[in-house]
Amino acid sequence: NAGVTQTPKFQVLKTGQSMTLQCAQDMNHNSMYWYRQDPGMGLRLIYYSASEGTTDKGEVPNGYNVSRLNKREFSLRLESAAPSQTSVYFCASSEAYSRGYTFGSGTRLTVV
Amino acid sequence: DQQVKQNSPSLSVQEGRISILNCDYTNSMFDYFLWYKKYPAEGPTFLISISSIKDKNEDGRFTVFLNKSAKHPSLHIVPSQPGDSAVYFCAASELAGYALNFGKGTSLLVTP
Numbered sequence: 248n249a250g251v252t253q254t255p256k257f258q259v260l261k262t263g264q265s266m267t268l269q270c271a272q273d274m275n276h277n278s279m280y281w282y283r284q285d286p287g288m289g290l291r292l293i294y295y296s297a298s299e300g301t302t303d304k305g306e307v308p309n310g311y312n313v314s315r316l317n318k319r320e321f322s323l324r325l326e327s328a329a330p331s332q333t334s335v336y337f338c339a340s341s342e343a344y345s346r347g348y349t350f351g352s353g354t355r356l357t358v359v
Numbered sequence: 360d361q362q363v364k365q366n367s368p369s370l371s372v373q374e375g376r377i378s379i380l381n382c383d384y385t386n387s388m389f390d391y392f393l394w395y396k397k398y399p400a401e402g403p404t405f406l407i408s409i410s411s412i413k414d415k416n417e418d419g420r421f422t423v424f425l426n427k428s429a430k431h432p433s434l435h436i437v438p439s440q441p442g443d444s445a446v447y448f449c450a451a452s453e454l455a456g457y458a459l460n461f462g463k464g465t466s467l468l469v470t471p
Contacts, residue, residue: 289361289461289464290403290448292459305458337402347405347408348403348405348459349405352402353402
């Protein structure tokens with residue numbers, strides 16, 4: 248099915264471990280985004296990529312890095328995981344800058 | 360500081376009645392407003408949107424209203440169905456902005 252694919256769907260990390268969350272879209276969208284969802288906090292923007300080759304910080308970028316590998320793929324890396332990064336992470340893409348998104352199904356990350 | 364606010368964390372409505380989900384925003388530069396629906400363990404899906412040049416947009420059972428003077432978008436669902444039970448996120452963007460700003464969400468429960 249066309250859309251946004253995120254891997255893995257679930258992950259448990261120990262504090263200090265690193266990992267990369269993968270995201271790929273097949274809709275030829277220019278813009279891609281990473282959000283985290285926490286209880287009572289809604290969706291908060293971590294990083295975004297307005298177009299291939301560019302990335303920028305969002306509201307909560309600390310502890311994360313991103314790579315826009317090509318037009319299709321946008322990865323999120325946690326270099327040294329902390330319990331505060333326990334969350335559900337959503338990748339999204341959009342054709343028009345800051346307009347309607349298509350979201351992936353999310354990655355549920357637990358840091359112990 | 361939260362620029363998009365959904366002050367009701369939850370709402371319960373009987374099947375067949377109207378559901379009204381409210382949203383408020385503080386940023387006068389927002390010109391586009393969207394509503395997303397989210398089921399558990401899934402990513403948010405786009406529901407309906409409205410531009411600031413309009414005050415109403417309809418799509419079947421879903422209508423979004425925009426009261427610009429009060430900075431108040433709202434989503435009406437008529438008639439409500441049990442399958443509408445989900446978390447609804449209000450989002451907003453600026454024409455020159457870089458991403459959507461989301462509210463914290465309202466959990467709607469439609470009871471038979």
